Amino acid sequence: MNMRRTTIKDVAEAAGVGVATVSRVLSGGSASPETRERVLTVAAQLDYRPSALGRNLRQQRSGGIGLLLPDITDTFYGRLADGVLACARSAGEPVILGATGDDPEREAELIGMLLEQGVDRVIAVPSGDGETWAPTLRAGLTTVFAHRLAAGRDDVPAVLADDRAGVRTAVDYLTGLGHRRIAYLGGPGQEQRLSVFRQALGALVDEDLIVSARGSRDSAYAVAAGLFQRRPDLTAVLAGGNLLGEAAVLAARELDLRVPRDLSLIMFDDVPWAELCSPPLTVIAQPAQDIGYRAAELVLRAGPRRPRSVLLPTELMVRGSCAPRGISRSPR
Amino acid sequence: MNMRRTTIKDVAEAAGVGVATVSRVLSGGSASPETRERVLTVAAQLDYRPSALGRNLRQQRSGGIGLLLPDITDTFYGRLADGVLACARSAGEPVILGATGDDPEREAELIGMLLEQGVDRVIAVPSGDGETWAPTLRAGLTTVFAHRLAAGRDDVPAVLADDRAGVRTAVDYLTGLGHRRIAYLGGPGQEQRLSVFRQALGALVDEDLIVSARGSRDSAYAVAAGLFQRRPDLTAVLAGGNLLGEAAVLAARELDLRVPRDLSLIMFDDVPWAELCSPPLTVIAQPAQDIGYRAAELVLRAGPRRPRSVLLPTELMVRGSCAPRGISRSPR
């Protein structure tokens, strides 16, 4: 009842040729027209599918693409993954997905898994530092980072959104509206953005207003609520991701801060619900899907030499969550 | 410069034993304590990782789990995927992800890919009918459906949210509030829900109020806007998914229908932004993550006989998007 898979040998026998010939025909090698036709017919009749297992073992590579993301639940990473899948599909490559939870240890574990699987291409939003990523490079895997870099690993190409420009535009916009006490609500791996934030803010920078949450919703909410309570004098917030933005809106509502009257809010990453919010959220849109697609392109068309990194533009989408600094909230 | 992977042979040589012994030690077979220790030490020293390629070929199975979802961008499926990943990780199994876009043809293509990869377990939110899924069963793959069934494939175990109860509760709630003209805004593969909807509504059912969108956001918006314009007399809507709910909110806003005064809205699937909306959306919560986790459990612990299907509870979360039917909107 549990019949064997049809193998290349079966096809060869049925077509009256050798296995080598079948392999050649199927992978586009040279063969006489009549042989080619016969083999193809037989293969179709038997519904033959070459086993990737055999092939991979022989050619020492498992073709697949590893994709390591902090959290597939976050729509940003969802869109990124979608981009990767789109590109991978057109290349016929399978994608192996792993969620790191922004935990270097889990990331290392997943890298080990990919190595075992013989995957030879990886796209990752890295959580760990350069050390974590040493194994993939040592094993000769084509590695591409997406969305952010790993500390001390500038030898890996990356596809990034232009965070610098995004942060600068947002800060300029807020200061232009008269805001002076501007907070940054950050997440894991946003060192680069922070340095630009400080730089753009210049003399206005207030380290007490720069806070950082871990990856989870709970942590984001706790940090946002803590910030708002500790510093009722702040008038604007830049949230470094949609989870952080969500937390900010929730915390503001909980503390009866009206947006944008009491608090101006800009969020990194444009998500569908930003428009549904009231007021609709002003955001810095990032081309999440493109990031994924381009990363997949890089990792697939990896030539002999290391490809250059890619920087994709961000865009400030002005909606309704920012207002000129009015009469300062009376801190009571 | 591009050195070879360390193989089992290298370990065997370095430890002065045969490859068979190494294999036994590493997979928990019998071996004398001193040999075991020596092999383990050497393996650790050489940083040896057994290649999944070799193993899989030998045992004719690639251990991995295939996961086929309509759209990884949809947070519902994102959470589902997260559940699968969580369970797969604890079992050390890789997950191969594919996005079907709710297109049976693409689904069939992806199934073919999984078959080629030698994957022997699949979790899917099926788009196609029973015919599409014949190949996986014929090939002996352990298959489990999640979130919905494939028409004419009742021989595949499934993990479902209790849609029937969800729809019934929602309809009862709306009729209890006095609503009579209730619309259903559906998506692909919701036949079951529709039948329950009709049944629960009884004599009140109005086929013109039952509409269906394809998977995309655009399609959802178009259908919602069309419905609201065509039937200004409806007073309540049940949206069959978060994309549909989003579209409904957007379309209502565009047409100046105030929620809940002019229009009561219930959405399937509780998402974080449902609370951020104004008014906050009343939803039918589905345990997306659990669905994924349980499906992975089923597919992993698949014994000799087919496991039973699982039905998980839904919950009506009353927030602010439903109101008693007031003075009917004056259709002008």
Place this chain on the structure above:
DNA sequence: AAATATGATGGAATCGTTTCCATGAACATG
């Protein structure tokens, strides 16, 4: 002490594919 059971061990076969190489036929060129 002889016979038998037990357990550790390594050689070799196997999985399904690709690819190297040798063979032989057909054809062109001298």
Place this chain on the structure above:
DNA sequence: CATGTTCATGGAAACGATTCCATCATATTT
């Protein structure tokens, strides 16, 4: 006609693991 070239073809060797089976040493039983 002899020789060299091209081309289709099939046999066999990889690839890296697992696993069957035979071998041999040691321990147990009579």
